[in-house]
Amino acid sequence: SLGSGLKGQDVPTSHYEDLQERTAWFREARFGMFIHWGLYSIPARGEWVRAQERMNIEDYQVYFDEFNPVNYNPHVWAKLAKAAGMKYAVLTAKHHDGFCMWDTKTTDYKSTRTPANQDLVRTFLEAFRDEGLKVGLYYSLVDWYHPDYPAYGDRQHPMRDNEDWKGKVHKWDNYVGYMHEQVNELVTNYGEIDIMWFDFSYWSYRGEKWRASELVQMVREKQPHILIDNRLGGDMEKNDPDVYAGDFDGPEQGIPREPIRNESGYLLPWEACMTLNDSWGYKAKDYNYKTAQDVIRYLTNAVSKGGNLLVNVGPNAYGEIPKRSQEILHSVGDWMSVNGEAIYGAGISEFDKPEWGRFTQKGDTLYAFLFQKHFGHIGLKGLKDKVIKARLVKDGSEVIVTPFWNDETSDFDEPDDIFLAFGKPVPLTYPL
Numbered sequence: 538s539l540g541s542g543l544k545g546q547d548v549p550t551s552h553y554e555d556l557q558e559r560t561a562w563f564r565e566a567r568f569g570m571f572i573h574w575g576l577y578s579i580p581a582r583g584e585w586v587r588a589q590e591r592m593n594i595e596d597y598q599v600y601f602d603e604f605n606p607v608n609y610n611p612h613v614w615a616k617l618a619k620a621a622g623m624k625y626a627v628l629t630a631k632h633h634d635g636f637c638m639w640d641t642k643t644t645d646y647k648s649t650r651t652p653a654n655q656d657l658v659r660t661f662l663e664a665f666r667d668e669g670l671k672v673g674l675y676y677s678l679v680d681w682y683h684p685d686y687p688a689y690g691d692r693q694h695p696m697r698d699n700e701d702w703k704g705k706v707h708k709w710d711n712y713v714g715y716m717h718e719q720v721n722e723l724v725t726n727y728g729e730i731d732i733m734w735f736d737f738s739y740w741s742y743r744g745e746k747w748r749a750s751e752l753v754q755m756v757r758e759k760q761p762h763i764l765i766d767n768r769l770g771g772d773m774e775k776n777d778p779d780v781y782a783g784d785f786d787g788p789e790q791g792i793p794r795e796p797i798r799n800e801s802g803y804l805l806p807w808e809a810c811m812t813l814n815d816s817w818g819y820k821a822k823d824y825n826y827k828t829a830q831d832v833i834r835y836l837t838n839a840v841s842k843g844g845n846l847l848v849n850v851g852p853n854a855y856g857e858i859p860k861r862s863q864e865i866l867h868s869v870g871d872w873m874s875v876n877g878e879a880i881y882g883a884g885i886s887e888f889d890k891p892e893w894g895r896f897t898q899k900g901d902t903l904y905a906f907l908f909q910k911h912f913g914h915i916g917l918k919g920l921k922d923k924v925i926k927a928r929l930v931k932d933g934s935e936v937i938v939t940p941f942w943n944d945e946t947s948d949f950d951e952p953d954d955i956f957l958a959f960g961k962p963v964p965l966t967y968p969l
């Protein structure tokens with residue numbers, strides 16, 4: 538647990554203690570739903586479609602004129618998230634295309650001016666809170682719609698090579714003011730928001746270029762309990778991080794090999810985000826889905842290193858989460874309903890990562906996740922004399938633990954079954 542994050546003689550900073558307290562629910566929750574949804578669900582070629590296909594604003598306008606998600610029911614989404622065992626969800630309030638999913642006063646480029654005629658952020662928030670889930674909003678710092686967002690600062694900007702755009706004077710301050718005003722609306726008019734998920738900083742477009750300290754101060758003033766991600770461009774690992782460094786790290790491209798620590802060795806909260814196929818926004822022809830077992834193992838792997846997993850869905854033009862995603866999440870949920878105690882509120886084990894799977898730990902209880910059909914016994918190196926008894930989580934059945942050579946060995950059932958060992962109290966002497 539983060540609670541015993543001491544290393545050597547160091548004493549945690551007050552910043553670190555605040556962080557620990559603020560992120561307690563988040564570290565307990567472990568599993569969330571990411572939702573990438575917007576106009577790009579109509580072309581259905583991913584959320585980068587406008588940039589990738591160099592569409593100008595008029596080309597993209599057809600999707601705005603048509604956006605009418607007749608089957609959108611956020612209660613259905615929230616029930617799916619719950620069934621999967623997820624405890625929170627993050628919706629794209631605005632993605633890079635600049636389209637606003639709420640009734641903003643800052644622009645007419647918003648959902649209430651489309652046939653959808655709905656404040657989709659509000660209905661999302663209400664439905665997910667109703668189902669007892671924590672709620673977050675993704676907000677893109679990048680904006681391909683706003684005339685003052687510079688095409689030339691952005692290699693992928695759809696208008697970058699457009700003659701009309703060349704030589705145009707971009708009033709950067711205008712864009713930053715607009716962006717601050719939009720964020721202000723989101724944290725002022727929608728009740729309690731649990732997470733602000735800014736995306737993303739690049740090159741020199743980071744930190745104070747976004748007036749990030751001021752932005753974060755404003756957000757925290759309106760929402761003292763909010764968690765902020767780390768994509769404003771600060772460095773979380775510093776002992777005295779920038780105001781805008783964020784509350785949780787977001788490792789890219791998978792689960793890190795080791796827990797994430799700051800420069801004093803204290804554990805940092807983190808969240809890996811992951812697609813179910815190879816796309817964030819709905820892509821009709823992307824069939825490369827992970828299996829439920831893949832998802833379970835990513836999650837297990839993340840928790841074993843003190844992290845969370847945010848699994849993405851990309852609802853389609855009708856507002857439906859793809860069938861295949863639903864099926865995967867339901868299977869994950871079946872597993873979670875049996876084994877969730879090894880995930881929620883669990884974290885890094887004091888024992889080394891075993892060759893055959895992962896450990897998580899909650900107090901004196903060690904959870905062991907077997908990743909492969911095993912051959913003979915499973916070695917429990919370093920656990921000799923520490924295991925009092927071992928039981929399968931799914932049915933409470935006994936797992937035999939026998940002293941053998943220098944290690945204890947034990948007998949599991951199927952892959953992804955978990956056994957738990959009620960250990961003797963073991964002094965936690967090293968940094969957890």
Ligand code: JFZ
Pocket residue numbers: 584585736737789810817
């Ligand atoms: C961004 C978006 O561009 C993408 O569309 C999606 O929303 C994803 C969740 O976030 O993609 C990124 C942003 C930052 C990094 C990588 C992908 N990064 O920091 O390496």
